[in-house]
Amino acid sequence: MKQLFPILSLFLILYLSVSGQRVVQAKASPQQRPTKLFVFGDSYADTGNIQRAFSNSWKDPYGATFPGKPAGRFSDGRVLTDYIAKYLKVKSPIPYRLRKVMPKQVKYGMNFAFGGTGVFNTLAPLPNMTTQIDFLQHLIQHKVYTALDLTNSVALVSVAGNDYVRFMQTNASQGLASFVATVINQTRTNLIRIKGLGVKKIVVGALQPLGCLPQMTAPTSFQRCNDTTNAMVLLHNALLNQAVTRLNQQTKDRSSFLILNLFDSFMSVFNHPSTHNIRSKFTPCCVGVSSNYSCGSVDMNNVKKYRVCDDPKSAFFWDLVHPTQAGWHAVYNKLRTMNALQHILY
Template identity: 75%
Template sequence: MMDLSLHKQLFPLLSLLLILFLSGQRMQAEANNSLQNPQLCEPTKKLFVFGDSYADTGNIRKSLSNSWKDPYGITFPGKPAGRFSDGRVLTDYIAKYLGVKTPVPYRFRKQMAQQLKYGMNFAVGGTGVFDTSTPGPNMTTQIQLLEQLIHDGLYTASDLTNSIALVSVAGNDYSHYLATHASPQGLPYFVASVVNQTTRNLMRIKALGVKKIIVGSLQPLGCLPQVTAFSSFQQCNASSNTLVAFHNNLLNQAVTNLNQSWSSSFAVLNLYDSFMSVLNHPTTHNIQNQLRPCCVGVNSKYSCGSVDENNVKMYRVCDDPKSAFFWDLVHPTQAGWHAVYNKLRTMNALQGIQF
């Protein structure tokens, strides 16, 4: 007859062995199920981002930009985080559409290593395809940063084949050109050079193995508050938008030619039409102020986020950022980007970025 005290000692051990056995059976079943259903273990889709302030989520240095100062970020994430808006920007909405988390900014890759599986954002506010007045990496250098990470083994060939690239070219090259050239006569030739360099950049990203590449068309620069301020924010500048149309026509032609060689690997994100649709029908998107910015300096010496030598704020913020399309003189609010995103969806303009 078994001693009762010995029985009491063996019972927990037997229970533990039974639990381990059943756990092993379940893990084996899950492994077999994964082998039979490869979609259960598909790698995470990745988003790689290149460009400027329309896509930057925190790469620009704090010493260079008001985007790290109040009141930027008041809507999301609730404090300044480097985004050129009161909240989310284009990158956040493209990531949302793809079903991934917003990729980590390159400068925070070591602090946010757990999010590298969603891709990486190399965009820096103020930069262009060429060098501009902003001392940040132009797009060629941004692509080199990804090349180095691939060389270092951070991303593999299989990572790249399951990735999408977003390329933002929002006009900093043109701002720099106009600021440094006395005559605008050479502008058409410069537009062609910007599109040609953009095309080379797209080809270089594709050569890394990225599955799909989307490049934003130029938004209506003539409708930005820094331009419409001359009409008291009443109307867009037609001459500026004519330049935009020329850029976008060349870009569309270039992408069409690329797709003939690379079987529809490239797509143009039609930001021009989506911006104009929202600006022409603002109340449809719950926008009340379509051209007047929400955050402005108290006078021409200051801008959104400026403070004086006594750290006294020298800007004004509108009562309801959700009712404004533009946040500052150049960038949309979160509500503005959300309206553009919804318009892109209804235009079926986002279907081309899936794979």
């Protein structure tokens, strides 16, 4: 456990979540295309739920590529949520906190994800996934969404990561492998609950190769992934795959739940970066000028304490843990070539 603590301590800076395989093939027809997207999870899916005062995602240079200014996304531009919405041919759902400001946009679904959260309470005092699902249930009870709306919807679930930091901070006597199983069990409970609200299809992202994040590749001058960390990720993903497979076996259509294989899609881009016009695969584009600062930091005189690479479009990672828009676009394209996304459609 002592050896694992440095590995898991990387989660202290993660505002992310989350290998799996396609589970069941589902053929779509034009009449079956979903019209709404509901999103639950953390910063790999959050599009602006955290208040401006509490996150660097609302500070320059975040959002520089899209929409041209900080907008609450943990990237220079679009994130996973935006690309899944693009595939579904719906507008990216509005953040939950903006539902009353932009009421006409609720017809496309809603994003309940908050950066830094997990399936359990984490170090970030923000709504965990249970509470996020409560938000959707509350909206259904108040008839913001009807049964028909839910039938024509897809849920995207970005899970894990931040739960492990909380686990290490509590010095729990429970073993790591046992805790991973606990996280997966709660994830399974969450998926069942979302399905019970009437959502037709639930897509959950597997953990990406955390050992390849800049925070972990920095000791090798951003040259090599940490295989020990990635081995832990594979345990999480194997248990998630088992859980999702069982859920599908227990449903009538056997295609309600789907895993997005983010691990393999990330690794494919890393192994063939030039195919995706990526020249810098592990080096972050935006970093603090020293270890005391991070992307978006300024001093008391509002002087920038970060530096940005010349071409974010050629970098896979934006900061120490989050992909650039170019990185997410490469992952999205890989998921499409793997025929993974077609199974989101009914």
